[in-house]
Amino acid sequence: MAPTNQVLIKESSNVRTLILNRPKQLNALSLEMVSRLLEVFHAYEEDPNVKLIIMKGEGRAFCAGGDVASVVNDISKGSWKVGADFFSKEFTLNYLMATYTKPQVSFLRGIVMGGGAGVSIHGRFRVVTDNTVFAMPETALGLFPDVGASYYLSRLPGFFGEYVGLTGARLDGAEMLACGLATHFVPLEKLSLLEDALCKANTGDPTIISNIINEFSNKNPKFKEKSQYFRLKTIDRCFSRRTVEEIISALQKEADKNMDDWISWTIESLKKASPTSLKISLRSIREGRLEGVGQCLIREYRMVCTVMRGEVSRDFFEGCRALLLDKDKNPKWKPSKLEFVSKDMVDRYFAALDDKEWEDLKLPARSNLPSYAISKL
């Protein structure tokens, strides 16, 4: 395909630095970018001259997610299958990264959300810093945490993954390091020095790379005073519940005992989110916990296609309208309440689509699955 300036590539002997370059859109992933990354990752795997991949974003964000606004736009013009093509490429890229034989170091400066997490968290090293903001905000948008999130969120300690995935809670660098989403915390002012050091070392040996990053790292970055990480016990108690309804009622019980900003924010964010999204997201994370990353992506692909097809619910389109296009921030979800989302409706997101032209996601055969690639968190 034609070269694009949406992904810049810097070559330094055996190191390739990939720069997401759509700074005005906070580097939101376009189909063009996803296709380019996919192509580059495939090529580098075969290329003996490439030993290490560095991934970063141009401007103040790493990546604010998939460019869903344009996906929705495309769908409204044509068929939902245009969207399917985008997600199929994106998820394949996620899988490639999760099973990659060469180390990927991602520099997570600024915003890392949704699809942005997908192109970094699956990689071997995730470096966060002072201004990192991570979130999986999909339930507020009528979608669900995709890009393999049901794999990596479900591997977080206790039921923190359910919390992050359902509420869209924002995590900072210290919290990401503590829960395992990040492997290193490097202060902002040292990031470029680290990048130089990695290029200079010119190695693909994970142990050496890890040692180099360690030299620049802050091992114990401080939690902010009101960090949600201090609430892990409450999170575990509530978010381990069987259903979304039970989670909310457990949170309400906690609130009755001890109301504070965090609890009320948590309840509020669940009440604002799409009821359908909440239910399919919870089930997705729970199933993902018992699956490998490939199975997770195949399942998420079924889910995302069902979402785009819009037969069970059109919340995704409504969410994009309310938050991205009209920006009235007042989505009208349908079904409007949790109790109206039946088990049968939820089941449909997890089943193969009854459409002759539709196929399950076909992931590329991998020649090698190193142990760290099977589970990194």
Add this chain to the structure above:
Amino acid sequence: MDRVNFRTQIITRHLTNHHTSTTNLLQTATCLNYSPPELSEPSSHFDTNALRKLLDGESMDEIDHMFNLMIQSDLFCRRERGGKVFISPDFNEPMEKQREMTMRRIGYLKEQGVFDGWLTSKGGEAELLGFTRANSCGVFDHSLGIKLGVHFFLWGGAIQFMGTKRHHDKWLRPTETYEVIGCFAMTELGHGSNVRGIETVTTYDANTQEFIINTPCESAQKYWIGGAANDATHAAVFSQLEINGVNEGVHAFIAQIRDGNGNVCKNVRIADCGHKIGLNGVDNGRIWFDNLRIPRENLLNSVADVSPDGKYLSAIKDPLQRFAAFMAPLTSGRVTIAASSMNTTKKGLATAVRYSLSRRAFSLKPNEPEVLLLDYPSHQRRLLPLIAKTYALNFASECLKTIYVNRTQESIKIVHVVSSALKATLTWHSMRTLQECREACGGQGVKTENHVGQLKSEYDVQLTFEGDNNVLMQQVSKALFMEFIAAKKKTKPIEGLGLEHLNKPAPVLPLNLTSSTLRTTQFQTDIFCLRERDLLHRFVSEVSQRQAQGENKEHIFTMTYQIAEDLGRAFSDRFVLQTFLDVEATVPAGSLKNVLGLMRSMYTTIVMEEDASFLRYGYLSTDNAAVVRKEVLKLCSELRPHALSLVSSFGIPDALLGPIGFDWVASNSWSSVKHV
């Protein structure tokens, strides 16, 4: 010629290379790499989720929720091996600590609301949910499953089924919340399977309206009582009831044995059963009662009661019938044991099969890669029939659950017979499978963290508790005998237990078997029915002959145990085949149905090969037995490509399998050793 070349090469190498440094040798020698079976095995020909659904049905979500709860809690000993998280109890901890951990895990599950409504919700669905929860816990640790089983199924079940409203209102809710911790004091040092022989005696004092429970001799001490040694506050005590000097038979009473602070009550003595070969997370204890007084209301009075002034009241006059009615509801124990033995089996098999798909041994030719264990026909023969059998028995176990939760007054007998037969068959299969898996994993099988070896001792007791397997099988034959005689007396066709085929003419088997005949459902059904029919006739005629000679009936049944055991197995096998066919019928034509058909043929063929009764009684000629044996080999090679998908469809999460089923090179690497 190859061999000559090979030797020449080696000699040349010896001559020319003796001075090369060892580093060079190390560089040229390729090291073993772990390759996950997912990479090397063909992708599944069928929908693995759909197959799992046939095993777990509607319970799938609940099972997965339980797994989620356990995997995410630190109480379940999470450990990382080769980049993956595993959970399993720490069996290296002393008995006391294992027991403490079991109770802490129960506390955690209670906090999660897992026990809400277990006893207070009504209906079959609630009962199924209970089975599912206890059995899912048992996948992690048998001790945890048993502790829940004793508390909910045995103690809770005694209150539910042997008690009446006054007991339900008082005890069920506090049991769910663990304010009351129950145990089930039936077995004694001197009496186990023979419950009617227990020696504990209870009398009634009309003046105080109290029962007095007494342990008259050492052999009457309650023994193996799960929960009694440390935790239980209350016991369902089984005892002979003597009213006005008349023994009214075995009855059950509620007795408090500890106070709220855990101190043993007055007139009760408790001792520990000590360390066991497995299940050390369960505090089995012994109890003596020294004329312990309990309120009159504590008699579980569903079948019989004692009036305040001390009169014995029961609608059922015949003590034998009364005992049978009284004990009837207690089959839930066998139902859950059967189901839980399937989980163990699946855990062991999935681990051993995954290992056999990544471990190699010996090259067939020099310089060729070593052969994958499961590519050896002998290894296939060891493991693959066990997979097919496990599916067959698992379907039967699900069927048993359905029969149990839909039970009626009329179907009690069916529940009893089927649960007895399947409890014995399934637990025997479980132990046999674990032993085979242990050996199939070689030395790795003896390592505790790889599960297969440890599971043997954890689950061995299943063959004994809730009825010794041999005793149960004889009871099955006895029940079949009674059915047959009863139908004959009434000159009515025999009905129920799937015995209707006896009303038809005996099936005629083809003289010379071929591979294709062996795979037809017609033949499979015919030979299983013929075997059951013939053995039942033989059994009836032997018993009748002895009766005609004036022998005592009980004596006859002890003397005819050989044929009784053959018949018990024949009944069980035929029942299992029938449920397999029923499951198959629900599946639309396609790849899943094909693989089910293959497994059914494997199941029937392996039963024919392994059970000597087919040759002993001539259902198979020696020639046909040879055809059967050959077919096993063929079926093995046909099942081989499905091996990974079949064990994946068991639905046991990776975290609950042995690390040996995954990257065993990484999990044993030097870097994984904790360096002090």
